[in-house]
Amino acid sequence: MLNIYNIVSKKFHPLDCFPNLKQTKTIIDNYNFKKRFFPFPILMPINRNEFNSLKSYKIIEIFYNKIKICDLRVIEIFEYDLSNDLYKLFFTNDYNHPGFLKIKSKDNLYISGKFLNTNERVFINILKVDKLSNIKKILDKKNTVGFHTRNIPHLGHEWIHRYCLIKYDILFLNPIVGDTKNDDFNERKLIRSFKKYIKLYPKNRVIFSPHFSTVYFAGPRETLLHLLIRKNLGCKSMVVGRDHSGVKNYYGKYQSQDFAKKFEKKIGIKVEDVKEPYFCSVCNLIVNISLCSHSEKYKTYFSGTEVRKKLKNNVFDKKLIRKDLFT
Numbered sequence: 001m002l003n004i005y006n007i008v009s010k011k012f013h014p015l016d017c018f019p020n021l022k023q024t025k026t027i028i029d030n031y032n033f034k035k036r037f038f039p040f041p042i043l044m045p046i047n048r049n050e051f052n053s054l055k056s057y058k059i060i061e062i063f064y065n066k067i068k069i070c071d072l073r074v075i076e077i078f079e080y081d082l083s084n085d086l087y088k089l090f091f092t093n094d095y096n097h098p099g100f101l102k103i104k105s106k107d108n109l110y111i112s113g114k115f116l117n118t119n120e121r122v123f124i125n126i127l128k129v130d131k132l133s134n135i136k137k138i139l140d141k142k143n144t145v146g147f148h149t150r151n152i153p154h155l156g157h158e159w160i161h162r163y164c165l166i167k168y169d170i171l172f173l174n175p176i177v178g179d180t181k182n183d184d185f186n187e188r189k190l191i192r193s194f195k196k197y198i199k200l201y202p203k204n205r206v207i208f209s210p211h212f213s214t215v216y217f218a219g220p221r222e223t224l225l226h227l228l229i230r231k232n233l234g235c236k237s238m239v240v241g242r243d244h245s246g247v248k249n250y251y252g253k254y255q256s257q258d259f260a261k262k263f264e265k266k267i268g269i270k271v272e273d274v275k276e277p278y279f280c281s282v283c284n285l286i287v288n289i290s291l292c293s294h295s296e297k298y299k300t301y302f303s304g305t306e307v308r309k310k311l312k313n314n315v316f317d318k319k320l321i322r323k324d325l326f327t
Contacts (some may be wrong), residue, residue, distance in 0.1 A: 001126075002178050002212050004044050008070070009132050011211075011229050018044045020112035021078040028085050031224070037266045038215070039224035040089070044113070045105030046262045051077060054111070069122050072113040081108045090218050091113065092250050097215035098223070099247070125179075127212050135209055139234030142169035145272055146230035146238040147176045149304075152193035154321045156302030158238060159277040159286045161206070167272075171206045172235055173198065178212040194327050209303045217247035220259035227260060227267050237270040277302065280317050 006012045014036040019027060027034050027041045046054070054060060060072045070074075082104045083095065090097050124131060145168040149157065164171050173194055177187035191210055198206045211229070216222050222245040230238040244256035253276070260271045275288045279300040283292055300319055307320055316323065 001062075001069060002214050003044075003061065004070065004115060005123045006126065006213055006229075007042065008115050009120060011132065012038075012042060012225075013228075013232050015042060017075070018110070018112050019077040019116045021080055021110075023112075024080065024165075025108070026079075028088055031263075031266075033323070036262075037228070039228065039263075040218065041103070043054055043105075044111045045103070046077075046107075046109050046111055046244050047105065048107045048109065051107070051109050059116070060111075060113070064266060067122065067126065069126075070118045071116040072111070073116055074113045078110055078112065079108050080110065089221060090216075090250070091220060091255075094250070095223060097217070097247075097250065098236060099218050099222075100180060102214070103216060106207070129212065130209050135207070138207060138236045139170065141171055144168060144170040144172050144235045144237070146172045146174055146233070146235040148226050148230070148244070151175075151296060151304040152190050152321075153197045153320070153326060154282055154302050154304075154307050154325075155279070156277045157288055158200075158275050158322075160238055160241065161201075161287075163207060163274065164239065164272065165201070168237065169205075171201075171207060172230070172233070173208040174211045174230065174233075176215060177210045177216075187284040195327060197322075202208065215245075217245060217250070219244070219251040220256045221245045223256040223260045224263055224267065227263070227269050227271070231267055231269040234268060237272045239272045240326065241274055242276040 003065060007015055007017065015033055015038055019033065019041060023033060024041050024043065027038055031039045055077060058074055060074060061068060062070050086095065087093055090100055105207055113165055120131065145164045147161065147164070161171055175190055175194060177190055187210070194208050198208050223240055226245065227238050238262050242253055242255045243251055246256065257271065257273045261273060264271055275290060277286050277288045279296050280287050280292045281298045282294045302320060310317055310320065
């Protein structure tokens with residue numbers, strides 16, 4: 001459902017459907033959909049049993065928790081082995097990459113189709129999100145920087161946010177929720193934390209709205225999709241930090257950042273390439289490499305994994321997170 005919402009709401013513009021085989025290959029090889037930039041294939045995988053049930057249908061009704069969300073007009077059901085494109089999409093040859101396992105149909109079957117009878121209000125009621133046109137009106141008018149994360153805000157994030165508020169009119173906090181890793185914070189906890197967090201800042205300088213989406217952990221290529229989404233929402237820039245959209249040790253520390261900067265002009269959005277903040281015990285401050293020359297032994301880095309671990313074990317660390325966000 002989340003991919004359908006992001007297509008029909010035009011967050012994935014120019015993508016306006018589940019692509020057919022030819023379009024899928026063009027997206028993978030040329031970062032292109034209908035002659036416009038689009039960096040990652042958004043597919044609808046099905047298995048052999050589903051294929052046998054659906055192959056005669058021209059129109060398929062789509063439901064979520066017994067609520068009809070739209071119709072899908074079938075364009076094509078195609079067979080394709082994405083294993084051929086593993087490295088192109090995920091920059092790895094590991095067939096156990098979690099994003100590859102998520103996107104690939106075990107029977108190599110996919111449905112292409114256009115959405116009919118969609119109603120944004122249905123998605124708004126299910127996801128409890130703001131109307132995107134209202135957000136876009138605000139972001140479009142100002143010099144806005146977007147911020148993407150899978151975690152609740154820790155002190156490293158806060159340092160980046162305050163840095164951004166010096167340079168930009170509005171900071172748009174747009175954390176991804178709805179489909180992440182099993183150990184990621186659940187969406188209610190994340191949303192609750194961000195609603196508390198924005199109260200630290202002057203009203204109208206920081207806007208919060210969750211981004212409901214499937215996550216593929218595709219590192220550099222998924223970073224391009226995140227940039228396109230924020231551009232479509234009205235951001236002029238987006239923060240791309242350490243290991244953006246990464247998982248485990250698949251990508252280098254700034255691989256996504258370096259890759260994304262090559263596509264700024266094509267996408268039409270600036271990459272705010274902030275270097276990783278850390279707490280320096282000599283400076284007794286949160287800084288980054290451009291502000292501090294002390295050796296590694298004095299540095300405590302911010303890790304989403306470490307924050308999650310301490311929260312689960314009810315261990316508060318004032319160097320990582322604010323007390324009111326910890327509870």
